[in-house]
Amino acid sequence: MEKEIEPMSTPSSGVTRDKEELSQQWDSVAAGWKKWWPTIEDAARCVSRRMIELAEIQPGHRVLDIATGIGEPALLAASRVGPTGRVVATDLSSRMLEIARERAMTLGVTNVEFMEADAERLDFPDGSFDAVLWRWGVTDLPDPLNTLVAIRRMLAPNGAFATAVWDAGPKARPLATLAMIAAREMFDLPAPLVEEPSRPGSVGPALAKALGHAGFPDVRVEEMRLTLEFASTDDCNRYLMDVSPVFAALLSDKSPAEQGEYRHRLAEKLRQYVTADGGVRIPNATICAVGRR
Numbered sequence: 001m002e003k004e005i006e007p008m009s010t011p012s013s014g015v016t017r018d019k020e021e022l023s024q025q026w027d028s029v030a031a032g033w034k035k036w037w038p039t040i041e042d043a044a045r046c047v048s049r050r051m052i053e054l055a056e057i058q059p060g061h062r063v064l065d066i067a068t069g070i071g072e073p074a075l076l077a078a079s080r081v082g083p084t085g086r087v088v089a090t091d092l093s094s095r096m097l098e099i100a101r102e103r104a105m106t107l108g109v110t111n112v113e114f115m116e117a118d119a120e121r122l123d124f125p126d127g128s129f130d131a132v133l134w135r136w137g138v139t140d141l142p143d144p145l146n147t148l149v150a151i152r153r154m155l156a157p158n159g160a161f162a163t164a165v166w167d168a169g170p171k172a173r174p175l176a177t178l179a180m181i182a183a184r185e186m187f188d189l190p191a192p193l194v195e196e197p198s199r200p201g202s203v204g205p206a207l208a209k210a211l212g213h214a215g216f217p218d219v220r221v222e223e224m225r226l227t228l229e230f231a232s233t234d235d236c237n238r239y240l241m242d243v244s245p246v247f248a249a250l251l252s253d254k255s256p257a258e259q260g261e262y263r264h265r266l267a268e269k270l271r272q273y274v275t276a277d278g279g280v281r282i283p284n285a286t287i288c289a290v291g292r293r
Helices: 013-028 030-035 037-055 074-081 094-107 144-154 174-186 203-213 233-243 245-251 256-269
Strands: 062-066 086-091 112-116 129-135 155-166 220-230 280-292
Touching: 013 030, 013 094, 013 245, 030 037, 030 094, 030 233, 037 074, 037 129, 037 155, 037 220, 037 280, 062 074, 074 086, 074 094, 074 112, 074 129, 086 094, 094 112, 129 144, 144 155, 144 203, 155 203, 174 233, 174 245, 174 256, 174 280, 203 220, 203 280, 220 233, 233 245, 233 256, 233 280
Parallel strands: 062 086, 062 129, 086 112, 129 155
Antiparallel strands: 155 280, 220 280
C-alpha cells in the first residue's frame, strides 16, 4: 500500500475542488502522454540529465521527483542512485502514475516509489532527501515561495534542489504560443488576464531570486534549448489535442469543418519550422536552476 501524505493544513473546500478538477484534467490526457512519450522524452531527456548533473545525484542518494507525470526524471534518477538508493516520485494525477508504474515495471526498475500527492502539500520529514527534482511546474504555482521553503526543509544538509522552468516570450514554447493565437483568431475565447508580461531573459533572474528568498544560497541558473520533432504539422495538432487539457477541451467539441480550418491556420503559423522533408522541428527555451541547502 502506498504511504499517505499527512496534510500540512486543512485546505478549504474551494482549493480541494480546484485540485480535484486539475487532477481529473491530467488524468484525461494521461493516455496521450503515453502515446507521445517518445516525442516528448526525445526532446526533454537532455533537461533531465542536466538537472541530475546539477543536483550531483550519486549512487545511494535519496531523491524526490515532484510532478513526475509518467515517470521522468524519476526513472532516470533511479538508474543513477542504483540499488542502494531510493527515488520517491509524486504527481497529482493517479492515471499518470499508473503509466509511470507500468514503465518502471517494463524497465525492471524497483527502487522507485510512486505516490499520489499535491506538490503544494508535501510534508516529508526534515532532511528526507539528498536531492529534489522538479521538471517544469514550480512557476505555475500561485505562491511558490511556501513550496520552495518546504522543499528546502526536506533536504539533507548540502542537499540540492534542481528544477527546470520554461523561459518567457513567444520563442520559449512556440507551438503552444502559435496554437493559442490560432485558437483566439477562430473561436470566441475569453480575453487573457491583463498582467505585466514576462520578458525574454527575465525568468532566470526571477527564479534565482525566489530560490534565494526560500533560503537557498549560491543559486546557479542556466539556459537550455530543446527541440520537439514531428512528422508533420497535422501531428503537431494531434499532439496538442492528446497531451494538453486546454486544447483537448477547446477543440474536442468543434465541428469537423472547424477542426479542419484550425489545422490549416496552425500549419500556416508553423511553416517557419517545417523542414525540407515535411517534418517539423520546433526549438524551445527552458531555464535550469539548482540551489543547495
